[in-house]
Amino acid sequence: MDMKSNNSSPVLTDPAPINKSRLGIHSNLLPYPQSGASFSSGKHINIPRKKPGKLDDVRSNGWLDAMKSSSPPRKKLIKDFNFDVAADDTDVAYFSWMLKYPSALNSFEQITNFAKNKKIAIFLDYDGTLSPIVDDPDQALMSDDMRSAVRNVAKYFPTAIITGRSRDKAYELVGLTELYYAGSHGMDIIGPINKAVSNDHPNCIKSTDQQGKEVNLFQPAREFIPMIDEVFRTLVENTKEIKGAIVENHKFCASIHYRNVDEKNWPTIAQCVHDILTQYPRLRLTHGRKVLEVRPVVDWNKGKAVEFLLESLGLSNRDDVLPIYIGDDRSDEDAFKVLREGNQGYGILVSSVPKETNAYYSLRDPAEVMKFLSSLVRWKKLGEGARSMNNRWSASTELDAVSRFSEIVPDTVIFDDFEKFPPTAATVSSSLLLGILSLPDTIFRNAVDMALADSGCAALENAELKLSCFANKALVNVGGDLVKLVPGRVSTEVDARLAYDTHGIIGKVHSLMKLYNEINVPPERLLFKIPSTWQGIEASRLLESEGIQTHLTFVYSFAQAAAAAQAGASVIQIFVGRIRDWARNHSGDLEIDAALKRGEDPGLSLVTKTYNYIHKYGHKSKLMPAAVRNKQDLFSLLGVDYIIAPLKVLQSLNESVTTADEKYSFVQKLSPQSAAAYNFSEEEFVLSRANLGSKWDQLSLASAMGPAAVELLAAGLDGYADQSRRVEELFSKIWPPPNV
């Protein structure tokens, strides 16, 4: 998806990288020779003076435009999540952007999968990353919670702060001794003693830190200290009449803030800086968030600082190291670039608006940064094999408590509260396509439009084949987008009209796989959702034997569940509430009647029995109950692999705070141990065909399914088939779209 092709797209494009013309510096003044070689510390610096420029310079060279776009506008909060509405334009743009730069929280499992057996090193920017952006730079304080999150991270991973502020100021604000600090955009680094590094870098000297510990002090622009000091004083003097202007001295760079300056005075601010640069050609300008920064022309930045620290820590050029850099500002792009170009680790951009970046992932704000850092610590503590996604929510809610036992999958895709309950896994189906088509603007609309513009499908003569080709393309394009948005697997619904045709199902899955392969979606991120008819279960068995993951749905009876497990289906989906509803209005199903007689809910009872069967007999399938109707249903299933829960239930769990005692009273109902101890009755044993050497045939399955399963399966299939037909009908009406 080309995010930049749409002119009306609200993607914020940072101004062009700082170059000669943006600096307004004549070409004969750049590049300036590297500082280290030409200056020696403490010597008087001869500063060439030039005539100050005119106000017009800063207008014509784009400074003012860059100043205006240097910090994102505050987000308007207009949506009401209680209604089933599409996200507003801002959200649509943000979520579209997230397809390119997925949330590091949603992608946590991917990140930690990649981090397995690797040493993680953490690099953190300060302003806008660990502290919120505020009007007064001195009030940009880090919360105590954030401080303890950073302290915890540093316990498990080497951690450094890399900031534009002076190193001393950064230490004063963060106040943690267990970190490394790089101030002035990396031009002032304290790192561990490393002889090889100090030999390689002439500006690296032995020193002691605040605690008297021996450290390496690296200051590649040391000679500029007097110059920066002078510039700082000039800037203070020249801007003293400008209300709101704040000048900071960061030792190796000076900053002038215009966040609180009336916009009509911005040209004057720009002019002051422009004059400085004209007078001091060995200095250059960089733009930060509503701040102009004057720094030495040295080949050093936050990216180089990352490389230097990795080297100092003995972690550079190693395949078993994963550096993660989190930052929000343009100066952080240098670090993102180093990681991206060196294919070394992950940059994570902190932004609440779409922005061009070299980062791989995104986080919205410092609150999400804190969540991410805490998740890393939890993951590390739990051990690499732990189910990391279970710790996504805050520690004190019922939702958090239940998430410790089962992975809770929000029953939502696009139309609900994506932000509060980010989906962990998703299904792409005809019903989703209908939703996308019925709304004017969703993040997946482009995926469907691209499918309808597919020339391969358009070339097909047969109208039916053409529409089915468009539908396949649309499912896969939307599925491909979802893969980028959710950490877990994306399940693609196989046309329910093929439910009684094993070869038809297999053919369809193969063609969908081929399309996914064309858009580089790896098979391990995919599931194929197949109805649990006998033919569907057979298809699942054959596909699983090829290594293709299947998800058998519409399971309403123990016979289907056992057959699905025996087929080796990756996921088995049981609809708890639908079975209960059937039992309320009907009778005559032996399995259901037996559960009711035991005083059990028939839906919950089927899940429990299936879970025990899978674990007792060593099947690989994961169980995923759906159609849970309330919190109690969820509590009764704790321990099952996944639970698909409606947003209302999640909301209620998230709003209920548990005390420490209550938290421990959430009891795991299903476990491999309880499954091992479960004794299947003779009837159940026969019903599961566990003792029969033969596999299920069509007749045996049909006769083992009670009337509830037969009716519910048929109703489910009718619904899905109808939706597939409606998608094709809609496609036939809107094709060819105007641009084809």
Ligand SMILES: O=P(O)(O)OC[C@H]1O[C@H](O[C@H]2O[C@H](CO)[C@@H](O)[C@H](O)[C@H]2O)[C@H](O)[C@@H](O)[C@@H]1O
């Ligand atoms: O590299 P960083 O740690 O992100 O530091 C970059 C600049 O951050 C500070 O300014 C920014 O945050 C201020 C407080 O929220 C805000 O008022 C200002 O508008 C932002 O630009 C710091 O004051 C600068 O000196 C740093 O260069």
